[in-house]
Amino acid sequence: MQDENMLEAPSGVPQTGSIHARSHLKEMTQAAANGRSLIPQPQKSRAQCAPSSPERRRVASISTSRPTKSSVKGHSRVNTFSASSRTQPSASFSSTVGPGARPPSYPAKRPHSSLSESRKRINPSISRPATSLDTHEEETAGHGKKHNGRQYLHRSASCILPREWSSRGRGNGFLKSPGIQARLRRGVTHATGGEEPELSATLHNQTFSPTPLKYMDPLSPLPTHYGPPKQSPSKIPKSSTPSKQARRNSWDIDTKMKSMESFMETLMSQMNQAGQSSSVMKETVELYKSQVSELKTANNELTESNLSFRVELETIKAHLANTENALKAAARDHEIAVDDAERRHRGELETARQESKKELEAEISRQQEEARELRRRFERELEDEKAMRQREANQVTSQYTMDIRRLQMELDGRDQQIAKLQNELKAFRDDVERERNRNRDLRQNLDTASNNSVTLESTIRALKARIEFLESGREEQSQAFERINQQMLDAVAETNATKEKLRQEETLRRKLHNQVQELKGNIRVFCRVRPPLDHESETHVAEIQYPDQSEEAKEISILGPEERNTFGAVSRKNNVFSFDRVFEPSAQNAEVFEEISQLVQSALDGYNVCIFCYGQTGSGKTFTMSSQDGMIPRTILQIYDTAKSLEDKGWKYTMEGNFVEVYNENLNDLLGRAEELDKKKHEIRHDLQRCKTTITDITTVRLDSPEMVDSILRRAAANRTVAATRANERSSRSHSVFILKLIGENAFTGERSEGTLNLVDLAGSERLSHSGVTGDRLKETQNINRSLSCLGDVIAALGQGKEGGHIPYRNSKLTYLLQFSLGGNSKTLMFVMVSPLQQHLSETLTSLKFATKVHNTHIGTAKRQARVRDC
Numbered sequence: 023m024q025d026e027n028m029l030e031a032p033s034g035v036p037q038t039g040s041i042h043a044r045s046h047l048k049e050m051t052q053a054a055a056n057g058r059s060l061i062p063q064p065q066k067s068r069a070q071c072a073p074s075s076p077e078r079r080r081v082a083s084i085s086t087s088r089p090t091k092s093s094v095k096g097h098s099r100v101n102t103f104s105a106s107s108r109t110q111p112s113a114s115f116s117s118t119v120g121p122g123a124r125p126p127s128y129p130a131k132r133p134h135s136s137l138s139e140s141r142k143r144i145n146p147s148i149s150r151p152a153t154s155l156d157t158h159e160e161e162t163a164g165h166g167k168k169h170n171g172r173q174y175l176h177r178s179a180s181c182i183l184p185r186e187w188s189s190r191g192r193g194n195g196f197l198k199s200p201g202i203q204a205r206l207r208r209g210v211t212h213a214t215g216g217e218e219p220e221l222s223a224t225l226h227n228q229t230f231s232p233t234p235l236k237y238m239d240p241l242s243p244l245p246t247h248y249g250p251p252k253q254s255p256s257k258i259p260k261s262s263t264p265s266k267q268a269r270r271n272s273w274d275i276d277t278k279m280k281s282m283e284s285f286m287e288t289l290m291s292q293m294n295q296a297g298q299s300s301s302v303m304k305e306t307v308e309l310y311k312s313q314v315s316e317l318k319t320a321n322n323e324l325t326e327s328n329l330s331f332r333v334e335l336e337t338i339k340a341h342l343a344n345t346e347n348a349l350k351a352a353a354r355d356h357e358i359a360v361d362d363a364e365r366r367h368r369g370e371l372e373t374a375r376q377e378s379k380k381e382l383e384a385e386i387s388r389q390q391e392e393a394r395e396l397r398r399r400f401e402r403e404l405e406d407e408k409a410m411r412q413r414e415a416n417q418v419t420s421q422y423t424m425d426i427r428r429l430q431m432e433l434d435g436r437d438q439q440i441a442k443l444q445n446e447l448k449a450f451r452d453d454v455e456r457e458r459n460r461n462r463d464l465r466q467n468l469d470t471a472s473n474n475s476v477t478l479e480s481t482i483r484a485l486k487a488r489i490e491f492l493e494s495g496r497e498e499q500s501q502a503f504e505r506i507n508q509q510m511l512d513a514v515a516e517t518n519a520t521k522e523k524l525r526q527e528e529t530l531r532r533k534l535h536n537q538v539q540e541l542k543g544n545i546r547v548f549c550r551v552r553p554p555l556d557h558e559s560e561t562h563v564a565e566i567q568y569p570d571q572s573e574e575a576k577e578i579s580i581l582g583p584e585e586r587n588t589f590g591a592v593s594r595k596n597n598v599f600s601f602d603r604v605f606e607p608s609a610q611n612a613e614v615f616e617e618i619s620q621l622v623q624s625a626l627d628g629y630n631v632c633i634f635c636y637g638q639t640g641s642g643k644t645f646t647m648s649s650q651d652g653m654i655p656r657t658i659l660q661i662y663d664t665a666k667s668l669e670d671k672g673w674k675y676t677m678e679g680n681f682v683e684v685y686n687e688n689l690n691d692l693l694g695r696a697e698e699l700d701k702k703k704h705e706i707r708h709d710l711q712r713c714k715t716t717i718t719d720i721t722t723v724r725l726d727s728p729e730m731v732d733s734i735l736r737r738a739a740a741n742r743t744v745a746a747t748r749a750n751e752r753s754s755r756s757h758s759v760f761i762l763k764l765i766g767e768n769a770f771t772g773e774r775s776e777g778t779l780n781l782v783d784l785a786g787s788e789r790l791s792h793s794g795v796t797g798d799r800l801k802e803t804q805n806i807n808r809s810l811s812c813l814g815d816v817i818a819a820l821g822q823g824k825e826g827g828h829i830p831y832r833n834s835k836l837t838y839l840l841q842f843s844l845g846g847n848s849k850t851l852m853f854v855m856v857s858p859l860q861q862h863l864s865e866t867l868t869s870l871k872f873a874t875k876v877h878n879t880h881i882g883t884a885k886r887q888a889r890v891r892d893c
């Protein structure tokens with residue numbers, strides 16, 4: 023079926039463009055090429071001209087497949103076509119297609135008188151000669167030239183037969199050679215494909231024919247070969263057939279001639295028959311030619327189709343190649359892209375890994391930082407908690423100490439009360455004694471009175487007698503009653519006069535007390551030397567003497583530093599200072615307070631009192647002023663006690679307290695909120711007429727009980743701690759002022775007193791160098807130095823005592839705040855605090871020199887802030 027399709031392809035393939043047909047195109051082309059390769063070249067040598075066995079078999083198959091009629095001529099036509107077709111390309115088609123490849127439809131296109139039909143009718147078993155003799159027979163028959171025909175037969179035979187046959191075939195006995203005969207048999211058998219045993223037998227017989235080879239070798243078999251298979255042996259006359267007789271008379275010319283003539287006649291008759299069939303053959307040839315032309319056309323079409331297919335194939339191949347290239351390029355690109363993607367992925371992976379690693383490290387460091395921060399915070403909180411607990415412990419301790427001290431003070435007060443009671447008892451005893459004397463006197467009087475009574479009784483009796491006598495004399499009785507009544511009125515008047523005398527004595531006492539204070543000086547200076555502390559070695563203590571300690575205790579002598587005079591001699595100057603009172607290191611706060619208690623009484627009496635501590639840092643200012651048994655607590659306790667005792671004398675006191683700090687020339691409220699320190703602004707306002715000072719937005723605490731002072735001091739200390747930028751330096755770098763206002767009213771006398779007590783703890787007085795100090799520290803230093811200098815200037819100006827002279831209070835906040843407590847109507851006490859250490863000697867001497875200047879200052883008489891209530 024495939025072969026049939028292939029035959030139909032010339033008309034079918036181009037129109038349909040069947041891919042199936044195209045797939046066979048290559049096979050067809052190869053088959054054609056193979057077919058062409060099998061076609062020998064026309065002008066080859068004889069050896070080359072003889073086809074090889076396969077070629078010969080192919081040619082024979084083509085030749086034997088050609089139709090033929092009984093005539094030899096017609097046969098030779100077929101062979102002519104067959105022989106000529108070997109040199110034409112169309113043969114390749116035949117050989118490619120082969121007998122079996124002819125499509126069934128193909129014969130239908132043939133005319134009815136086709137060769138195959140003729141062949142079938144004539145004798146399909148007729149074999150084709152293996153030579154091209156017929157071609158030349160046809161030519162010789164056409165021209166009627168025997169000689170040429172023989173020559174041609176000879177040439178043809180030489181072309182087909184082996185060389186030795188053609189070269190030696192003319193010799194006698196050549197064909198008798200067994201080798202030649204065998205080869206001849208093989209060749210004929212091979213040429214006929216084993217399908218024509220008769221021809222083979224004929225040849226065999228002819229081989230043994232005694233006819234000279236010159237005529238017989240090529241021709242003798244031909245009549246039997248080309249003649250009709252059944253007719254040729256029978257139609258040949260027996261007379262003309264070589265017989266034994268003829269062979270015996272082979273050298274008989276006539277016989278030979280006759281034989282030849284008969285043969286020629288036979289041949290001629292056959293040729294005539296062939297001529298008759300030539301027209302048929304011509305038609306057949308024409309038909310074949312037309313078929314050939316059709317085939318050529320088909321072939322051309324196929325060729326064109328083939329070419330177009332080839333072109334298309336080439337295009338497809340090119341396209342395929344392009345596609346393959348593109349595919350390769352795409353594959354390459356894909357590989358590159360994959361590589362890039364892998365590389366990028368690896369890079370991204372690496373980057374991601376690095377980033378995640380970094381993030382992890384950052385997270386770890388952040389966690390660690392958080393842990394550290396938590397630990398820091400925890401430690402801070404722990405520290406705060408510790409500090410708070412410590413503060414509370416300190417507070418409890420201080421409270422305990424304070425209680426003890428208060429109890430001690432109460433004890434002291436009790437002792438004083440006892441002493442007082444003892445005095446009173448003594449006074450009572452005296453009074454009792456007096457009363458006894460008076461009683462005695464009265465008894466005497468009573469005796470006298472008894473005598474008188476007796477006398478009176480006698481008188482009474484006499485009077486009674488007289489009453490009885492006088493019963494009508496009432497006048498005498500009324501007079502007696504009036505006399506008794508008068509005596510009683512005289513006694514009451516005497517009592518009132520005594521009370522008034524007592525009030526006058528209290529006023530006189532105050533007056534005398536103030537006079538005593540004035541005599542002591544309105545500005546007094548106490549010196550106090552603190553003891554060396556536990557961690558301070560005794561060897562580092564300066565040489566300090568207290569020459570009159572057992573007497574007045576007003577002097578202090580300090581051996582100065584070594585000095586070298588102009589002659590090189592080293593000497594130490596003994597510096598002697600004299601103050602109102604010098605307290606040696608062993609002195610306790612109670613002892614110190616006894617000396618200042620009179621000033622506290624002055625404040626209660628309505629005077630402005632200012633007590634300030636001056637000295638270098640660590641000299642004991644705070645200890646003296648604000649410690650739990652310091653001047654402030656003791657002052658308040660005394661004020662309470664005194665105020666209470668004065669209640670009998672008609673005085674009622676109210677007390678108000680402020681606690682302020684002067685830091686960097688700013689006023690801070692130590693009883694206010696800690697966070698407002700250094701932020702909230704406070705102004706100092708003076709009432710010049712009433713000589714009163716007020717501070718704006720300041721916290722004022724009403725002191726209703728002695729216990730209030732503890733909370734005040736605690737609160738002030740806590741605020742200072744919070745505000746401290748450098749721990750425990752805040753107290754050294756600022757001035758603190760405890761302001762106590764005492765307002766007393768006497769309900770009996772209508773008197774009113776307004777006194778102010780200022781207890782000042784000054785900043786460290788050591789002269790701080792400005793060199794090397796910057797920022798806040800420099801500002802602090804400048805402010806401390808300036809304020810202490812201003813204090814000295816104010817005291818100096820007060821000492822000059824010029825009436826209406828300018829006092830530079832406004833030059834610093836401290837002096838402006840203490841304007842009405844320094845000079846004028848105020849009493850001032852300055853504590854100069856001294857460190858016992860040798861290393862502080864220089865500052866100690868400086869402080870003592872400054873205190874001496876203050877001590878030498880005489881400030882004018884104080885004025886009492888009191889007025890009598892208008893009744």
Ligand SMILES: Nc1ncnc2c1ncn2[C@@H]1O[C@H](COP(=O)(O)OP(=O)(O)OP(=O)(O)O)[C@@H](O)[C@H]1O
Nearest residue numbers: 552553638639640641642643644645646753754786
């Ligand atoms: N008379 C004293 N007896 C026992 N200890 C004292 C005495 N005076 C001072 N001290 C101790 O000396 C130390 C320093 O005293 P304090 O703090 O009062 O000095 P300061 O002059 O107020 O110092 P700063 O100016 O820094 O406030 C404290 O520990 C205090 O207890």
